[in-house]
Amino acid sequence: MTKRLFLEESYLAEADGIITSVGEFEGRPYIKLNQTLFYPQGGGQPGDTGWIESPVGEFRVIDTQKSEANQILLFLEANHPLPNVGDAIHQKLDWERRYSLMRMHTCLHLLCSLVPKGVTGGSVGVEKSRLDFDLGDSKLDKEVLTQQINQLICTGSEVMSLNISEAELDQQPDLVRTLSVQPPRGSGTVRLIKVEGIDLQPCGGTHVKNTREIGPVRISKIENKGKRNRRIHLVFDNTDV
Numbered sequence: 001m002t003k004r005l006f007l008e009e010s011y012l013a014e015a016d017g018i019i020t021s022v023g024e025f026e027g028r029p030y031i032k033l034n035q036t037l038f039y040p041q042g043g044g045q046p047g048d049t050g051w052i053e054s055p056v057g058e059f060r061v062i063d064t065q066k067s068e069a070n071q072i073l074l075f076l077e078a079n080h081p082l083p084n085v086g087d088a089i090h091q092k093l094d095w096e097r098r099y100s101l102m103r104m105h106t107c108l109h110l111l112c113s114l115v116p117k118g119v120t121g122g123s124v125g126v127e128k129s130r131l132d133f134d135l136g137d138s139k140l141d142k143e144v145l146t147q148q149i150n151q152l153i154c155t156g157s158e159v160m161s162l163n164i165s166e167a168e169l170d171q172q173p174d175l176v177r178t179l180s181v182q183p184p185r186g187s188g189t190v191r192l193i194k195v196e197g198i199d200l201q202p203c204g205g206t207h208v209k210n211t212r213e214i215g216p217v218r219i220s221k222i223e224n225k226g227k228r229n230r231r232i233h234l235v236f237d238n239t240d241v
């Protein structure tokens with residue numbers, strides 16, 4: 001099983017590794033590594049991109065996905081022969097993209113804390129993100145929400161991860177905010193993300209260490225998606241910078 005370096009240290013942009021498998025899925029070549037920085041698409045966050053330096057040349061990693069067996073597949077843009085199993089490689093993230101995703105993802109935790117309703121879906125993007133809430137009859141105001149979320153960002157609150165047992169999670173079902181995705185089970189522990197004094201919920205994504213790193217954001221749109229569902233769109237607000 002690949003060691004998931006991104007879970008322990010989300011700021012690591014480069015690392016070494018060994019290729020443990022080379023294969024093809026739907027005509028696209030991939031490799032597996034003994035340890036990786038590349039976050040596989042999941043929980044609304046897209047898979048990482050970057051580069052692999054191998055003995056046979058440099059490869060662009062165009063996507064990272066989880067296999068059905070929960071293995072991490074790094075998809076390569078291959079225009080020359082693939083590297084081999086056992087090769088020592090150096091992996092580099094497209095850090096600018098990943099850091100934007102970390103800022104956005106952390107910001108969605110803040111949004112969750114401001115809208116105490118069930119989350120029915122969501123997507124993290126480099127420039128814009130969205131979360132869907134089962135809002136019922138509650139009303140939301142775009143301008144008010146924008147002001148509130150920027151206030152939370154400015155608190156400079158610390159973001160940290162902690163692990164609890166699945167049994168402990170079962171005793172606190174309120175922790176699970178996402179209706180559509182239950183946290184991954186089976187390992188005995190569940191990873192929680194805590195935004196000090198603001199939010200606590202199970203999450204396997206990558207986050208910044210302090211809310212201030214998110215920078216100014218704006219709620220760009222609140223859309224009706226059915227009778228009870230509202231889609232909240234969020235963008236980085238570069239107008240003040």
Ligand SMILES: [Zn+2]
Pocket residue numbers: 105106109193203204205206207
């Ligand atoms: Zn998260």
